[in-house]
Amino acid sequence: MVIEKPVKRIYPMLYFIGIIIVVLGCLQLVPLVVSLIYKERFISSIFLATASFTILVGEGLMAIGYRYRSTKLSFGEGTVVAAGAWLLGTMLCALPYYFSGSCLSFIDSCFDVMSGLTTTGLCLIQDMDHLSNGINMWRQTLTFTGGQGMVVLALTFLTKDQSNAYKMYVGEGKDEKLFPNAVSTARQIWKISIFYLIIGTVVMTFAARSAGLAWDRAFLHGMWVYMSAWSTGGFAPMSQNILYYHSSLFELCAVVFFVIGSLNFALHHAVLSGRVSEIRKNIETITFTISFIILSSLVTVGLMKNNVYPDLLAFLRKGLFHLISGQTTTGFMTVYAKQFYYEWGDIALVAMTIAMLLGGSACSTAGGFKALRIGVIFETFKTEVKKLLLPESRIVEYRIHHIKEMILSDSLIRSSFLIVTAYLVTFTVGTLITLLFGYPLTMAAFESASVTGNVGLSIGVTSTSMPLLLKITYIIMMWLGRLEFMSIFALIAFILKGGLKK
Amino acid sequence: MFLIIAGCTQVGALLVKKFVDTGHNVVVIDRDKGNFDYLETGCNCLMIHGMPIDEDVLKEAGIERADALIAVTAEDNMNIMISQIAKHLYHVPHVMMQANHPERQAVLSAKGLHMICPIALTADHFYTSLLQKENSI
Amino acid sequence: MKKIPLVLILSLLCSNVVKAGTLPTYTSIELIEQAKSLNQTEVIYQGEVIGDVLFRGEQAWLSVSDGVNAIAVYVPIQLLPEDLALGRYLYTGDIISVKGILHRACQNHGGDLDLHVSYLERTSLGYPQEREFPEYIWIIGGVFSGIALIGANYLKKRHEVSE
Numbered sequence: 001m002v003i004e005k006p007v008k009r010i011y012p013m014l015y016f017i018g019i020i021i022v023v024l025g026c027l028q029l030v031p032l033v034v035s036l037i038y039k040e041r042f043i044s045s046i047f048l049a050t051a052s053f054t055i056l057v058g059e060g061l062m063a064i065g066y067r068y069r070s071t072k073l074s075f076g077e078g079t080v081v082a083a084g085a086w087l088l089g090t091m092l093c094a095l096p097y098y099f100s101g102s103c104l105s106f107i108d109s110c111f112d113v114m115s116g117l118t119t120t121g122l123c124l125i126q127d128m129d130h131l132s133n134g135i136n137m138w139r140q141t142l143t144f145t146g147g148q149g150m151v152v153l154a155l156t157f158l159t160k161d162q163s164n165a166y167k168m169y170v171g172e173g174k175d176e177k178l179f180p181n182a183v184s185t186a187r188q189i190w191k192i193s194i195f196y197l198i199i200g201t202v203v204m205t206f207a208a209r210s211a212g213l214a215w216d217r218a219f220l221h222g223m224w225v226y227m228s229a230w231s232t233g234g235f236a237p238m239s240q241n242i243l244y245y246h247s248s249l250f251e252l253c254a255v256v257f258f259v260i261g262s263l264n265f266a267l268h269h270a271v272l273s274g275r276v277s278e279i280r281k282n283i284e285t286i287t288f289t290i291s292f293i294i295l296s297s298l299v300t301v302g303l304m305k306n307n308v309y310p311d312l313l314a315f316l317r318k319g320l321f322h323l324i325s326g327q328t329t330t331g332f333m334t335v336y337a338k339q340f341y342y343e344w345g346d347i348a349l350v351a352m353t354i355a356m357l358l359g360g361s362a363c364s365t366a367g368g369f370k371a372l373r374i375g376v377i378f379e380t381f382k383t384e385v386k387k388l389l390l391p392e393s394r395i396v397e398y399r400i401h402h403i404k405e406m407i408l409s410d411s412l413i414r415s416s417f418l419i420v421t422a423y424l425v426t427f428t429v430g431t432l433i434t435l436l437f438g439y440p441l442t443m444a445a446f447e448s449a450s451v452t453g454n455v456g457l458s459i460g461v462t463s464t465s466m467p468l469l470l471k472i473t474y475i476i477m478m479w480l481g482r483l484e485f486m487s488i489f490a491l492i493a494f495i496l497k498g499g500l501k502k
Numbered sequence: 503m504f505l506i507i508a509g510c511t512q513v514g515a516l517l518v519k520k521f522v523d524t525g526h527n528v529v530v531i532d533r534d535k536g537n538f539d540y541l542e543t544g545c546n547c548l549m550i551h552g553m554p555i556d557e558d559v560l561k562e563a564g565i566e567r568a569d570a571l572i573a574v575t576a577e578d579n580m581n582i583m584i585s586q587i588a589k590h591l592y593h594v595p596h597v598m599m600q601a602n603h604p605e606r607q608a609v610l611s612a613k614g615l616h617m618i619c620p621i622a623l624t625a626d627h628f629y630t631s632l633l634q635k636e637n638s639i
Numbered sequence: 640m641k642k643i644p645l646v647l648i649l650s651l652l653c654s655n656v657v658k659a660g661t662l663p664t665y666t667s668i669e670l671i672e673q674a675k676s677l678n679q680t681e682v683i684y685q686g687e688v689i690g691d692v693l694f695r696g697e698q699a700w701l702s703v704s705d706g707v708n709a710i711a712v713y714v715p716i717q718l719l720p721e722d723l724a725l726g727r728y729l730y731t732g733d734i735i736s737v738k739g740i741l742h743r744a745c746q747n748h749g750g751d752l753d754l755h756v757s758y759l760e761r762t763s764l765g766y767p768q769e770r771e772f773p774e775y776i777w778i779i780g781g782v783f784s785g786i787a788l789i790g791a792n793y794l795k796k797r798h799e800v801s802e
Contacts, residue, residue: 025787040728042772048780052787059790066797075544099776129689129704132728162525166546180504180548180564181527212693212700238690238702240709246693246700248749314750336671336708336752343675343743404562 012073013081015065016168020085020154021058024093025051027153030141031096035134043100043134050095057092078167079487080494082151086172086483087491089150090114093142102126102135104464107471112139114475117146118482119365121234121331121456122474124464128239133220139235140227146482147231147261147365148193149174155186173484176266176363176403192268193230200226200257204250211247225250229257231365234331234456241333248317254332255324262288262328262360264372266403283400284361287375291358292327295351299323302348319348322457327355329367331456338460341443349442349459356449356457357427367454367481369423372402373416380413422485426477427452433473434461451477506531506568506594508554508584509575513600513620515540517572522546529563532575555583560592570596578602585615662738667708674743674752684710684754685736685762689726692719703735711753712737718756724765734763 028051035043073081094109096102103109108124115122116139125131125139145153151172155165165182169175178185204222213221221237228235238244242251267285270278279285299319309315318335325332340349359368383398390396398408406412430448435441439461447461451474462474480488503526507514510532518541521528528547531554532538538549552559554575565571571588573581581599588594599615601607604622611617664683665673686705693700699716702709704726714737726732739756742748 042776045772045774045776045780049776049783052780052783055787056783056790059787059794062794063790063797066794072542078544127706129702129709130726130728130730159525163519163523163542163546167544170544177548179527180529180546181522181525182546183525184527212695213691217691238709239704240702240711243711243751244690244702244709246695246711246748246751309744309750310746314744314746317749318744334751338668338671339674339752342672 008068009071009077011065011068012071012164013065013077013084014061015069016073016081016154016164017085017088018058018061018063018065019158020081020150021061021089021092022055023058023154023157024089024145024150025054025056025058027141027145028054028093028096028138031134031138034137035132038133040132040134043132046096046100047134047138050092050099053095054092057088073164073167075167075170076490076494078164079171079490081168082171083483083487083491085151085154086117086479090117090479093117096135096138097125100132100135102131107468107475108464111471111475113142114478115456116142116233116235117150118454118478119143119147119231119233119329119367119456120451120454120478121228122451122458122462123235124462124471126464128237131237136220136224136237140224140233143231143233143235144193144197144227147233148189152186152189155183156190158183171483171487171490173482173487174265174363176264178266178269188269189265192265192272195272196230196257196260197226200230203253204229204257207247207250207253208245211245211250213245221245225254226257229254229330229332230261232258232261232328232330232360232367232454233365234325234333236332243334243336248313251317251321251334255321258328258330258332259324262330262364262366264361264363264403266363267361270403278403281401283375283379283402284371287371287378288327288361291355291371291374292324295327295355295358296320296323298351299348302345302351305347306343306345308343308345308348323352323355326352326450326455326457327358327368328360329356329453329455331450331458333457337458337462340446340457340459341440346442349446352457353445353449356446356453356455357423359453359455367452369420369453373420375400375402376408376412376416377420379408380416383408419484423452423481426480426485430473430477434470437467437470448477452481454478454481503527503569504564504567505529506560506563506565506571506588508532508571508573508581510534510537510540510549511574511576512540514572514574517574518545518547529568531559531563555580555587557587557591560587565592565594568592568594570594571598573597573599578606582606582610582615586613589615664736667705667710670710670741670754671708671752674741677741678743680741681738681757682741682754683736683738684712685734686710687726687734687765688723688732691725692723701735703737711751712739712756713748713753714756714759718759720759720761723761726765729768729770730765731768732765733761734765736760736762 028047032044032047090110090113093113097109097112098106102125111124149172151168162183169182178188201223204226205219208218208222224237236242264284267282303319309318321334357368359370360366362370362372379400399405400408427448430452431444434444434448443459443461446459450457505521505526505528507517507530510530518528518530530547531550533553535551550563571594573584575581578601585597585599589597599617601617601619602621604619662683664685686703688701689704690702699714701712701714703712724733737756738758739754742753744750745753
C-alpha cells in the first residue's frame with residue numbers, strides 16, 4: 001500500500017479553488033455587459049481583459065488538479081479550499097479596480113474587494129461621484145456574491161463529485177442545511193436571493209424614482225442599493241451613501257430589505273415553505289429583537305442627553321436607522337462619518353459599537369457574533385443558574401428553538417463561546433492597532449467593531465490616507481470576521497505545515 | 503431525488519455514499535449514534551439520530567416531501583413498520599425495504615411492499631453463477 | 640440701555656452679510672466638523688454639482704462636492720440655472736458657489752445636514768473630461784479570452800474522455 005505524500009493533497013484542493021475562480025471570472029461579465037450598454041469603452045476593455053484572465057487562472061488550477069478531482073477532502077482541507085479561494089479571488093477581483101484607476105494602489109483595490117465580498121461596505125475607492133456604471137455594477141456584484149458566498153455560488157454549478165461539497169460549504173461560515181445535500185442547499189440559497197432580487201429591484205426602483213431620479217438612473221440605483229441592502233453590504237453608488245436620496249420612503253424600503261437580508265436562510269426557507277410561525281418562535285429573532293430594544297433605548301438616552309436631533313422623525317431617520325443598519329451589519333449611512341464622532345456622544349457610540357459586534361443571524365448575509373450564538377450563550381447562563389436551584393441528582397435537558405427544537409448540547413455551547421471569543425479578540429486587537437496609529441478610543445473601537453462585524457459604518461478612520469499597515473489589518477479582520485476564523489486558521493496551518501514537510 | 507434511508511448499517515452507509523456522490527438529497531436515520539461512523543467524515547447528507555419509527559423523527563427527516571424511502575435497519579419488523587408508515591401514512595412514492603427472512607416475501611408482496619432479501623439474493627447468485635460455470639465446462 | 644451696543648454690533652454684522660462675499664467660504668470638512676458651531680448660520684460653500692437634481696415641489700436637492708465630501712444643498716428652483724450640468728462619469732459638472740444657512744440636523748428634512756440656499760452662482764461651466772484611454776487593452780482582452788476559450792474547450796474534451 002502506498003501512503004499518499006502530503007504534497008499530493010494539494011491537487012484536489014487546487015481543482016476546487018479553480019472552479020471557484022472560474023465562477024468569479026464569469027461574474028466579471030456582469031459589469032462588462034453594463035459598461036457595454038453605457039458605452040464605457042475603457043471600462044469594458046478592462047473587464048474583458050480581467051474576466052478572461054481570471055477565468056484563465058481558474059482553468060489553469062482546474063487543469064493542474066483535474067486528475068485528482070474525485071479525491072476525498074478532509075474537513076480541514078475543505079475549509080482551506082474556501083479560505084484559499086477567498087484569498088486568491090480577492091486579488092483577482094481587485095484587478096478591475098486597479099487597472100481602471102478607481103483605486104490608488106493595489107492594496108486599496110484589495111481593501112475594496114474584501115470589503116465588498118465580506119459585505120462590509122467600507123470603501124477606499126476614489127472619486128465615487130464620478131464612478132462609471134461598470135465599476136459600480138462590479139462593486140455591487142461583489143457584495144451580492146459575497147453575501148451569499150462565493151463558494152455557495154460555485155457549488156450551485158457542481159453537478160458531479162458532490163461528496164466534498166459540504167466540507168467547502170462549512171468553510172465559508174455557513175452550516176445550516178436547508179436540504180440534506182449542500183449543493184441543493186446552495187441552489188436554494190441562490191433561489192431565495194434571486195427571488196428577493198427581482199422583488200427588491202422593482203420596489204427600490206420605484207422608491208428611487210419617487211426620490212427624484214430619472215427612470216434609468218432610478219433602475220440602476222434601485223438595483224444597486226437593493227443588492228447592497230439584501231447582502232447587508234453598505235456600498236451605495238454615491239459618496240453620500242443613502243443621505244444622497246433625501247427620502248424617508250427610500251430609507252424605509254432599504255431598512256425592510258436589509259432586515260430581511262439579515263435573517264437566517266433556514267428561516268427564509270421555513271417561511272417560504274409555509275411555516276410562518278417560525279418567525280415568532282425562533283431564538284434568533286427573539287434574541288435580535290430583545291437586544292435591539294435594549295440598545296435602541298441606550299441610543300435614545302445618549303442622543304437625548306446630547307440633544308442631537310430636533311424631533312422624532314429625525315431621531316428615527318438618524319438614530320434608529322443607524323442602529324438597525326449597524327446591528328444588521330449593513331452599514332448604510334445617512335450622516336457623514338465624522339458626525340458620529342463630533343455629535344453623537346459616548347453613550348450612543350458605545351451602544352452602536354455593541355450593536356455592530358452582536359450582528360444579525362447566523363447563515364445569513366450578516367456578520368458579527370450572530371444572534372444564534374448570543375441566544376445560546378444567554379440560555380447557557382440561564383440553565384446553569386437553574387441547575388444550581390435543582391437537586392443535584394436531577395438530570396434535565398434544555399432545549400432551544402431554532403427551526404426545530406434543539407438540545408442545548410455541550411458542543412453547541414462550546415462552539416458558540418469559541419467563536420464569540422475569537423470575535424472579541426479580533427475586535428480588541430483591531431482597536432489596539434488603530435489606537436497605536438493615534439486615533440482616539442471611541443473612534444478606534446467604533447471602526448474596529450465595524451470592521452470585525454463586517455458592518456461598514458465609518459466614523460472617519462477609513463480613508464485612503466490611513467496607514468498601510470492599518471489597511472492590511474482591516475483587510476485581514478474583515479476576512480476573519482466573514483469566514484468565522486476556523487477556515488483561515490486552517491489555511492495558515494496548511495501553508496506552514498506544507499512548507500515544513502518539504 | 504429526496505431520499506430517506508432508515509438504518510445506517512453497512513448497507514445503509516454504502517447506499518448513502520452512492521446516492522450522495524451522484525448529487526441526491528439523502529437523509530439517514532439511525533437510533534444508534536455510533537452507527538454514523540460507517541459514513542465518511544463530513545458526509546454531504548443529513549444525519550438524524552432517533553428512532554426511525556417515531557413520526558416526529560420521520561417528519562424531521564422530511565418524509566412529507568420525500569421521493570423515496572429505503573428501510574435497511576438490522577431488524578425485519580422495524581423495516582416492515584417503517585415501510586408501512588411511509589407507504590400508507592405518508593404516501594411516499596417509492597418505498598423499499600430489506601428483510602432477512604426469505605419466507606416473508608409472499609406476505610409482504612401481498613401487502614404491496616417492495617422487499618429485497620440479501621440472503622435469497624446471495625443464494626440465487628451462487629446458484630446461478632455455479633450453474634453457468636457448469637454449463638460452460 | 641445695555642442693549643444699545645448689542646444692537647449696534649448686530650446691525651454692523653448684518654450690513655456685512657448684506658455685502659456678501661465677506662462671509663467666509665467653508666470646505667465640506669469644515670462644515671461637517673464644525674457643524675455644531677456653524678449650525679443655523681449663513682455660510683458660503685463652493686463645489687461641483689454631481690449626480691442628480693432631486694426635485695421636491697418648489698425646491699430641489701443638489702449634491703455639491705468639493706472633492707472630499709458632497710454636501711446636500713436645498714435650492715428654490717427659480718435659483719437653478721436652466722442648463723445646469725451635472726457631474727457624472729467622464730463629465731465634470733458645473734462649479735457653483737452657494738450662500739445659505741447650514742443646518743446640522745435639519746428639522747424639516749429628518750435631521751439631514753444640509754444647506755438651505757438663498758443665493759446661487761455658477762462660477763464655472765461643466766465640461767467633458769478629455770482622457771486618453773489606451774486601446775491596446777482590447778487586444779490583451781481579446782488574446783486572454785481566446786486562450787480562455789481554448790482552455791475551456793480543452794477541459795471539456797478531457798471531461799468527455801474521462802466519462
